[in-house]
Amino acid sequence: MFEKALKGNNYYWVWLAFLGALMSIAAFCYVRQFNYGLGLTGMSRDVSWGLYISQFTFLVGVAAGGVMLVLPYYVHNYKVFGRITILGEFLAISALLMCLTFIVADLGQPLRMLNVIFYAQPRSMLFYDMIVLNGYLFLNILCGWVILTAERNGEHPPKWIYFFVYLSIPFAVSIHTVTAMLYCGLPGRHFWLSAIVAPRFLASAFAAGPALIVVIALILRRVANYDVGKEALNKMVTIIIYAAIINVFFVGLEFFVGYYSDIPGHKHTLQYLFFGLEHHGHMYNNLVPYMWGFVVLFIIGITLLSVPYTRNNKNDIWLGIGCASIFISFWLDKGVGFVLGGFVPTPLEEIVEYYPNVNEIFITIGVWAMGAFILTVLYKIAIDVEHEIEA
């Protein structure tokens, strides 16, 4: 089926070339980082994880979000999702590949990566994260490919594949739960030490993942003549609205616990993220704009999606903007604020702010470009196959 990725119009090739250029820049920047060390990032001994790990955390959510399509379609036999489910499965593949790339980019000694297997430590959450991420990647490649091949041949998919399809559902939940456990099991990091981190991650994933799929589906309708159907989009929007509201509700609960209990440790990071934290006469607030961006974009997004007039607008422009707002909003929340904020204040109650380095930013952009590249190729194949079946 790969041959389908090799035939496309000029827009397809220009787009791939553009992404390829970004990836080349990132590769060059990574060589620099590999030779110099992670000192070419903005990280320090106080903020020891930066953009890479925060992007990783967010993208695990995007990958897990695909389950919101798999579950109705395969378990509840919701036929309306017939044309959109493959988009979710392939999105999970590219998001997971981005996740793994971000982890490798973040390692101080990437060549020793396999020590995680050679000297496996079953008490480390990273060990389980490795298992579930690779497992979910494998399941998505397997299911997506087998089902697409069967469709192409005009056959029913083989029965055994449904075992793996059903298995992928708990795996989707587990990838984001285990990723949350990387954070919420650490003593002394008050902001992360919260049982609601995993449910909050899942809620934000079930909004951000489908939101991205809706945006992509609208783009595909224009550029690839691939229509997933209005009913599918409507159902997606319902899922996004509920999940998004639950996510923000969970964030609100964190605020309640922090501010009503008035325990400084529980308040400090929220204070820092949303209002700025004063320390020794200096105001530290470099993440405040991002967090208010999260709030504002959430309100815009949820309004556009909830009001029937904007949701059902003829060419779906407002629908697209609404979903994009939700996606960006939750990226600001989880892909920026959650990980970086957790390091403030430091265990010695000092404040060190993180500013990413240019080299680091280019690597980050490049990994996103790589994800988009893989996604484009996978969707090209999937959509050509669908067109072929219809023809």
Added chain:
Amino acid sequence: MDKKRRDFLKIAGASTLAGLGGTAVVDRLVSGTSPVQSKATKEVDSGHGGGHEAAAQGHAAGVEVAKSGNRFGMIVDLRKFKENPALGDIVVEACHGTHNVPDFSEKKDEIKWTWLTGYGGAFTEHSRLYKDQLTLDNDVLVMCNHCDNPPCVRACPTKATFKNKDGIVAMDYHRCIGCRFCMAACPYGMRSFNWRDPRAGLDMNKLNNEFPTRMRGVVEKCNFCAERVGLGKQPACVEACGDSKALIFGNLNDPESEIRKVLKANYTVQRKPSLGTHPSVFYIV
């Protein structure tokens, strides 16, 4: 190497058991001593049979118990540091000199094993309200607490950081992949990362030639001078204090040791005891 493969198989088997719900079994297997020893050691090593019995003093289930029954600890007598304000810097210099810890001017690259910090930063669980001026004005020496229940050891995905038979939380720089999970896990902020080649921050003519440097991309921290303690010496920082007794080092599991006697005779505090990490460093404020 055969040893590695068998270790791997052992761990793979143990993980399978974990999947079947036998975490207790896994803890036993993983912490048990390996019967496998390579040919080379047997020929070289005349014998080290004793000292592998598990110590009686384990705090709670799931705590790795030091295999020799030792648990080294330290008392930092802040009264002595207040009497002699120059002592703190002497101690830090002795430590960093002994272990070839680089000195980078940029804070972003900073690496430190032990240093002086304000009272509020060291004891975040203690109130500073109406504290005596002497306490507030004097800095506190901080270092790795060599916790009896170390969160960093739990977090490390490769056992590059682990608790050795003397209860020292040690690092194997050869194995560290630089994921920095241990840095996020340490509730005391005692770990540093080699963001760049550490030799760029060292005067290569003034190195301690008996101890290696590190390479970039690995995490490092205070090792309680495991290399000196293993030979029966005192840690470098303790030695630097001379006879002042500002730092007292010894085996916490030995009721007759000096450190236990001083602990019995004085009121001491630990950093963040509420987290259940059981630090082995005690402070006389």
Added chain:
Amino acid sequence: MYDSGKIIAGLIIFVLFVTFPIWYNHGDAGAVPKVELPKDTKECVLPADQMRAEHMQLLNVWRDEVLRTADRSFNVKIGDKKYQMSLMNTCMQCHTSKKKFCDQCHDYTSVSPYCWDCHLAPVE
């Protein structure tokens, strides 16, 4: 087989390419390296042939013993004397030159062990 001519030509080019080092050096492996041995000691931890073949495994085992089981006692016997398991503080005390000892074979066989990224070679 389609395009058999092209494939066979390609294979020949490939074989020539990967064997290039052999052609380039006329099949000559170069002079066998000569390492400088310590002058005042005759014995090592293990017999010379074993050391030549297994020193890297031995160092790995030493590393794990010293770091992981915290065994730093002087239990390495060389003749009547006892030494610590230590690259810097035992091996390199007799083999006082990394350049004339370690590097000789390592350069010849084109291996670059990362020992010296951290461990300090004797000053020379």
